[in-house]
Amino acid sequence: MQSIAEVIRSGKVLVSDGAWGTFLQNKGLKAGECPEIWNITHHNDVFDIAKSYIDAGADMIETNSFGGSSFKLGLFGFANRVTEINKTAAEISRKAAGADKYVLGSIGPTGKLLMTGEVTAEELYNAFKDQAVALEEGGADALVIETMTDIEEAKIAIQACKENTKCEVICTMTYDKSGENSYHTMMGISPTQMVDELIGSGVSIIGANCGNGMKNMVDIVKEFRAVNKDIPILIHANAGAPIYKDGETCFPESPEEMAGFVEQLISAGANIIGGCCGTTPEHIKRIVEKVKKFK
């Protein structure tokens, strides 16, 4: 199979999947429960999610392994099950994706801050390495390091993935609006800085995920493209900013609303479009339709 970056270079726009975390919650995952242990305990529910995005027409799906580092699993007492949990996560998505769709092994931040000294670069590297190797073993084609806010942690994760697996490496960061037309991660990294810092790191695709909806993502893609014309860009947008209503959290952007931004995103320079928190297979289906029309 061609690499994702090669497919993009041939001129195609690809569609990724939607939310996992909020989908798991709809299937009964409780607040405070470890989402990744569901790969073992609720294998079929996790498979259903993966399969529903393939059925919606996604070209690639992620794995249920966002919090699969030893640091995050350790919060639930599962630090010694990194390999088992991540390998299983990738196997589930591989089974749903079949041979001709891509599986992106999800790697989230550790929640530890390098600059305060609560964790060392070496400890981070080893944690990302263990997770990445297990995801590759389970059948991941690419690794998506996502929701990053600290550029140093992102770089260490990229290095750990590049040096220990053959997977294509994707990295996305999470931006907040910090001014009229400026965006920064909570650690103060702008899209421009991200490109400057990561070009040459071995990352094949960069992008943004989560955040506050599709509209901001258009601005963010424009900023990426202003500094680099070539690097493939992936966008996983939330279905808007969360709203709390009657004891439940809702994400306000409907499938139609989100899909309404697809043309703008592609015109701005995005190459892969998918969803993050609050998006559903219906959102992905609508995005697929728009992407097809655009061509």
Add this chain to the structure above:
Amino acid sequence: MEELLSKISHCVEFGKVNKTAPFPPDMKGQDGADELTKQAIEAGIKAEIILNQALVSAMEKVGQKFAEKKIFIPQMLMSAKAMNAAIEHLKPFFTSGEIARKGKFILATVQGDLHDIGKNLVKMAIEGSGWEVIDLGVDVKTDKIIEAMQLNPDAKLGLSALLTTTMGNMQNTVSAIKAKFPERQVLIGGAPVTEDFRAKIGADFYSPDPQGAVRYLNELV
């Protein structure tokens, strides 16, 4: 004296911890908050004056810049670190009662939520404003919070939640606390929290940034 205080204030504002600290690069090799506070005490400047005229005012500026998104978490952490280096020298004066804290503030991330970065930033800002902070940590059950409130009858309470899924737990915690202590102040914050949500669950105050909480608490004194 003025000069020394303004130097300490500058170190806290820009995160210069001590002489050997490499950050910020343009202050390399200069004395930091650590050395300068020691010098100030040796020069006979009252601890209370150091606290209020150098540290609290600097942290206010830092909090303001953070709220305006002119600086981000790393700069705020370095400032807090510089402030803590200065506070170390003031500790004996807190213990002796020569300087008093403004009050006590209990802080917790709600049950089911394991995120601590936001909570810790609030802790730094509020400590930096002269309050004693009792940090109960993350994933804190309501019972434990009630117990801490009983032990500290004058303390205000701050609750944090990062996940949209733990907002429900925040609501339950606030309800239980307001049922038991209707008069006690409860402040809430966290990425998914909004003013609407605050009004709905009956908490007293919401701020999108730590500095808002600092201002609100200081007005209660």
